[in-house]
Amino acid sequence: MLRRSVERMAARKSARQYWRSLAWQLAVVAAALLVMAWMAVNAVESLQRQHIASGFDFLNETAGFGILQTSVHYTEESSYGRVLLIGIINTIIVAVISIVLATVLGFLIGIGRLSMNWLVSKVCAAYVETLRNIPLLLQILFWYFGVLEALPYPRNSVRVGEGLFILNNRGLYLPLLQSESGAWLVWGALTIGVAAALALRSWAVRKQMATGVRPATTGMVFGILLGLPALALAATGIPFSLNWPHLDGLNFDGGLHIFPELAALAVALATYTAAYIAETVRAGLQSVSRGQREAAAALGLKPSLAVRLVLIPQAMRVIVPPLASEYLSITKNSSLAIAIGYPELVSVFAGTVLNQTGQAIEVITITMGVYLALSLLTSLLMNWYNSAQAMRGE
Amino acid sequence: MRVLALAALMFAFGMAVASAGTLEQVKARGYLGCGVNEGTPGFSTPDAKGNWTGLDVDYCRGIAAAIFNDKTKVRFTPTASQERFAALQAGQFEVLSRNTTWTMDRDVSLGLEFIGVDFYDGQGFMVPKKLGIKSALELNNAVVCTQTGTTTELNAADFFRTHKMKYKILVYQKEAEYLAAYDMGRCDADTTDKSGLYGDRLRLKNPEDHVVLPETISKEPLGPSVRQGDPRWADLCRWVLFALINAEELGITSKNADAMRNSPSPEIRRLLGKEGAFGRSLGLTDDWAYRIIKQVGNYGEIFERNFGMQTPLKIERGLNNLWTKGGLMYAPPIR
Numbered sequence: 004m005l006r007r008s009v010e011r012m013a014a015r016k017s018a019r020q021y022w023r024s025l026a027w028q029l030a031v032v033a034a035a036l037l038v039m040a041w042m043a044v045n046a047v048e049s050l051q052r053q054h055i056a057s058g059f060d061f062l063n064e065t066a067g068f069g070i071l072q073t074s075v076h077y078t079e080e081s082s083y084g085r086v087l088l089i090g091i092i093n094t095i096i097v098a099v100i101s102i103v104l105a106t107v108l109g110f111l112i113g114i115g116r117l118s119m120n121w122l123v124s125k126v127c128a129a130y131v132e133t134l135r136n137i138p139l140l141l142q143i144l145f146w147y148f149g150v151l152e153a154l155p156y157p158r159n160s161v162r163v164g165e166g167l168f169i170l171n172n173r174g175l176y177l178p179l180l181q182s183e184s185g186a187w188l189v190w191g192a193l194t195i196g197v198a199a200a201l202a203l204r205s206w207a208v209r210k211q212m213a214t215g216v217r218p219a220t221t222g223m224v225f226g227i228l229l230g231l232p233a234l235a236l237a238a239t240g241i242p243f244s245l246n247w248p249h250l251d252g253l254n255f256d257g258g259l260h261i262f263p264e265l266a267a268l269a270v271a272l273a274t275y276t277a278a279y280i281a282e283t284v285r286a287g288l289q290s291v292s293r294g295q296r297e298a299a300a301a302l303g304l305k306p307s308l309a310v311r312l313v314l315i316p317q318a319m320r321v322i323v324p325p326l327a328s329e330y331l332s333i334t335k336n337s338s339l340a341i342a343i344g345y346p347e348l349v350s351v352f353a354g355t356v357l358n359q360t361g362q363a364i365e366v367i368t369i370t371m372g373v374y375l376a377l378s379l380l381t382s383l384l385m386n387w388y389n390s391a392q393a394m395r396g397e
Numbered sequence: 398m399r400v401l402a403l404a405a406l407m408f409a410f411g412m413a414v415a416s417a418g419t420l421e422q423v424k425a426r427g428y429l430g431c432g433v434n435e436g437t438p439g440f441s442t443p444d445a446k447g448n449w450t451g452l453d454v455d456y457c458r459g460i461a462a463a464i465f466n467d468k469t470k471v472r473f474t475p476t477a478s479q480e481r482f483a484a485l486q487a488g489q490f491e492v493l494s495r496n497t498t499w500t501m502d503r504d505v506s507l508g509l510e511f512i513g514v515d516f517y518d519g520q521g522f523m524v525p526k527k528l529g530i531k532s533a534l535e536l537n538n539a540v541v542c543t544q545t546g547t548t549t550e551l552n553a554a555d556f557f558r559t560h561k562m563k564y565k566i567l568v569y570q571k572e573a574e575y576l577a578a579y580d581m582g583r584c585d586a587d588t589t590d591k592s593g594l595y596g597d598r599l600r601l602k603n604p605e606d607h608v609v610l611p612e613t614i615s616k617e618p619l620g621p622s623v624r625q626g627d628p629r630w631a632d633l634c635r636w637v638l639f640a641l642i643n644a645e646e647l648g649i650t651s652k653n654a655d656a657m658r659n660s661p662s663p664e665i666r667r668l669l670g671k672e673g674a675f676g677r678s679l680g681l682t683d684d685w686a687y688r689i690i691k692q693v694g695n696y697g698e699i700f701e702r703n704f705g706m707q708t709p710l711k712i713e714r715g716l717n718n719l720w721t722k723g724g725l726m727y728a729p730p731i732r
Contacts, residue, residue, distance in 0.1 A: 068550040069557070069566045079554045144574070151581040172582050173540055252538030253528070253585050256563065263583065264567070342574055344542075344567040354545050355568065 046364055061360045062087065068355060071346045072262055083356050090348035091373055097268055097347060098334040098377075104273035105333065106326075109280025114310060116285050127281065134278035140339050142275055147267035147343045154263070157254055166247035169255055172263065176248035179259040185242035192235035199231075200224045264345035268337065276333050283325045287318035319392045327385035331378045348373060419491055419623075419630035420464070420680050428470045430490030431457035435475040438596050439704045439712070440496040440516075440619075449473045453494040455699045456515055456621060459637050460492065462692040463685040482507050485624060492634060494621040496592070503622075512635040514620040515696075517716035517725050519613035520552045521591040523598060526608050528585060533612035537562040542575050542584035544568070548615065553588050556614040576600055586610075590617055595710045604709075613716065633679050639728035640686040643668055644695035646719055646728070651694040654687055667731050675731055686731075696726060 050057045062084035069079060073089050074096070115127035134142070154172040155161065161170040169176040182190075203220050211217040248258030291314050299309035338349040348370060357366040423429055433441035433453050441451035458468040476484050476495060485493040486508060497503075498518075499511045522533050522541070530536065533556070543549050545568050557564040567584055569575035579587045580601050587597060591609060598604045621638070623631050644650075647665050649657045658669050666672040669690075670683035677683060693699065697719075704712040718724025 068554045069564065071565055071567055079558055148577060148581065151578065151583050156582050252563065253536065254538045254540060254565075256538055341545075341570045344569045344574075344578070346568070350568065350570075354570070355550060358545060359551070 050364075057362065057365065059365055061362055061365070064360075066356070066359075068359075070351055071344065072265065083360065086356055087348075087352050087369065087373075090346070090350070090352040091377075093345070093351075094334065094337055094347040094373075094377070097265060097272070097337050097340065097345065098330075100265075100269045101272035101276065101333045101337070102330050104269065105276040105280055105329070108273060108277035109329075110284050112277060112281035113284025114288065116281060117288055131278045131281050134275055135282075139271065139275050139336055140342060143268060143271040143339055143343060146271045147263065150263050150267050160255075166249060166255075166258060169248055171255075173254055174263050175261040175266070176255050177259045177261075178248070179246040179257075181244050181246050183242040183244060185239035188239050189232055189235040189242065192231040196228045196231040199227045203227070262345070264340070264343050267343060268340050268345050272333050272336055276329050276336075279329050279332075280326065283322055283329065284318070286325075287320075287322035288314055290321045291317045316392075320389075323385060323389040323392060327382055327389075330381050330385065334377050334381065335374060419627045420633060423464060423491055427465075428472050429457060429461045429464065429492065430474060431460075431471050432474050432476045432481060432484055432490040432493040432495055433457070434495045435477065437496060437592075438599070439592060439708070439710050441473070441475075441494075443473075443475075450703065452516060452699055452703045453496060453621070455693050455703070456494050456638065456641075457492055459641060459689045459693045460634060462688045463633075463637055463640075463681055466682075466688050468692040482509060485509060485622065488624075491630070492621055492623055496619045497622060499618045499620050499622075508625050509622045510625050510631050511620050511622045512631055513638045514618040514725075515638060516592070516619040518590050518592050518617040518619050519716070520549060520588060520615040520617070521594055521613050522586045522588050522610045523594045523607055524586045524610060525582075526606050530610065533586075533610045533614070534560060534562075536564065536586060538564065539585040540565045540567060540583065541586045541588050542567045542569065542579045543588050544572055544575050545570055549589055552615040592704075592712065595704075595712050599709055609712075611715070629680065633681070636679060637689060639731075640668065640689055641693075641696040641699065642719070642726050642728035643731060644686065644690045645697040645726075646721065649690050649695060650698055651691055654691040658687065664730070664732075673732075 047057055063082050065080055066083050066086050067079050070077060070086065070089055072093055074092055075085075075089065077085055077089055112127045112130055115123050116131065118124045118127070151172055154170065157171045157173055159171070162168065166176070166178060203224055207218050207220045246257050246259075248255045248260070251257075288310075295313055295317065296309060299313040300306075304312065337347055340347045341350040341354060344350070353366055353370045357363055360366065431454075433449065433451070436442045437451075439451060441449055441453045443449050454473065457471050457473070461470045462468040464470075472490075474484070474490050476489075476493075478495075481493055481495055481497065482503070484490065493509070494515075496516065496518075499514065503509070504511050522536065524530050524536075536557075539562075541553055541564055543553065543566065550566060550568060553564070553566060567575075567578065569578065575587070576597060578584060579597075587594065589597065591613060594609050598607050598609070601607060621634060623634055647657075647662070647668060649665060649668070654669070657665055658671060660666065660669075663672060667675065669687045670676055670685065674683060676685040679685065682688075694702070697714075700714065700717060701707065704710050714722070714724060716725045718726060720727040
């Protein structure tokens with residue numbers, strides 16, 4: 004009886020606390036919104052007073068300038084809005100490439116640093132200590148001018164075949180696969196093939212878990228993976244053509260063109276961030292108790308399998324949250340590209356467009372909004388992955 | 398911000414300085430005030446001893462020679478681009494001679510008066526000689542490097558679009574990186590204002606391996622300006638510039654000015670003050686132009702001295718040649 008009433012009192016107290024803290028939070032949010040609204044109104048008023056254009060109408064105006072790397076249609080007659088889109092795409096391109104490279108490199112170095120091999124672990128330690136102690140901008144400039152210095156002029160290009168592989172200081176040119184009508188069927192067949200192969204594999208793993216015997220699926224996997232698209236290709240009559248790079252005027256044109264700016268920036272971002280990821284991976288691996296490693300050894304797993312099957316899955320719970328911050332850093336650090344002329348968001352939008360329209364407040368607000376959205380999206384994906392990785396049934 | 402600074406300066410110094418009588422004030426004070434660039438090769442650069450040289454500098458020396466018969470009676474004030482107009486308005490000097498582009502906005506809304514063009518500049522291209530290109534029209538599918546600016550990217554885009562040529566443009570934030578990229582061969586061409594290209598060329602590893610192409614793709618007429626409100630002063634400054642150009646056209650140089658005074662040509666006699674009373678109408682002596690040419694030289698001499706083939710810049714006359722030689726330098730007659 005007594006216990007009951009104590010519990011009820013505690014519940015009432017905590018309810019009161021709940022409402023009070025909610026009121027406080029609402030008040031703080033309201034105050035923050037008021038301050039922001041006041042600033043916005045103030046800015047608009049003072050712009051109007053000085054007859055400076057404001058608003059977002061400029062996004063429909065003609066840009067009039069050229070951009071180095073465009074992966075969607077763009078001409079000088081396109082709008083500032085399209086420039087924004089291209090800036091975002093170019094930021095995402097370099098971020099995704101860098102994230103993949105940095106993750107692979109970071110994991111290798113992080114694991115290598117814990118290696119029993121003295122040389123391997125010292126080399127990995129030296130890598131981490133060097134790369135993370137030099138400012139990123141310097142590393143970007145180092146890679147950029149290093150790449151430019153090493154590559155030949157267009158006239159002395161390194162060439163394989165007529166246009167199979169062309170490398171010079173204007174970049175790397177490769178033939179580009181272009182889809183013709185009917186190509187969607189082939190892509191669809193490939194997608195189904197991959198999905199089926201994955202399903203088959205997971206069925207095989209489950210079977211192995213249950214019975215200890217893994218059914219032989221290799222032949223079937225290859226059959227589905229290659230057979231389906233091959234059938235589609237035959238049915239549609241190979242709906243692809245190759246766009247070969249060719250000499251036009253002073254430079255090569257056509258095909259797939261990878262610019263030195265993109266390469267240097269991606270390499271610099273990846274190698275720099277890999278040093279941080281390596282440390283995160285090392286921390287994660289060291290957080291797994293020694294007993295796990297010993298138990299894996301006692302079961303007869305060789306070290307490489309022990310790392311892959313026992314240590315990494317447990318370490319991932321520690322690794323993933325800080326890994327997300329590293330990915331966010333890569334996206335944000337890509338804005339240093341303006342130094343070497345890679346046309347990402349800050350360079351083309353917060354640079355050239357701002358210069359030309361003079362609408363600094365709008366342009367910077369949009370730019371900040373884009374980075375915020377990209378970061379939140381990355382966080383969302385990583386959180387989802389993290390919850391999928393988290394240990395269940397505890 | 399700039400408008401505010403200008404307003405504040407005008408308020409502080411008062412508008413009195415802008416009223417009539419600038420020439421009398423300058424005469425009474427004993428020297429001319431001249432606003433120049435802090436240091437741009439060819440236009441105005443101070444040496445270690447504080448002696449100024451350059452086209453903009455020589456123009457002010459010409460005014461001093463006309464007024465005082467002494468080209469050294471000038472006080473040069475280096476001024477930054479953001480503050481130049483405010484400083485002129487505030488009366489810190491009487492002439493702004495600071496490689497300033499004459500644009501409509503500046504002429505009609507900043508309370509100053511452009512008195513002429515002493516250098517026709519414009520955006521151009523520089524390429525390595527080994528590319529074997531003689532004209533910007535051969536730049537099809539070129540990679541062009543430049544620095545983020547307000548109009549350089551637009552001018553380049555317009556040029557390639559007009560001539561239906563493909564191109565790739567690389568835009569760098571800082572001068573150091575864009576020059577290094579050009580020097581390492583990342584781009585086929587470098588583009589900015591031509592006088593800037595010649596300055597860029599001096600900073601490359603081997604300046605003589607690069608050439609500025611003849612085409613000019615934008616208009617950047619540079620010239621001196623004065624405060625609005627004293628038409629007589631503006632007239633004087635305008636005719637000093639015209640005297641320099643007319644002298645070159647008539648073949649009068651600092652070396653032959655004395656001998657030319659005895660020339661039978663009426664045009665030469667009027668310019669050098671042997672006939673007519675043109676100097677007096679300006680509030681000067683009739684030998685005003687003789688003084689300028691004797692002490693500073695004609696326009697051609699000034700150009701050669703500051704930009705010509707004997708200087709590191711090695712800029713060709715081009716648009717800045719006399720109208721009789723295919724350029725744009727043309728002065729109304731003295732009569």
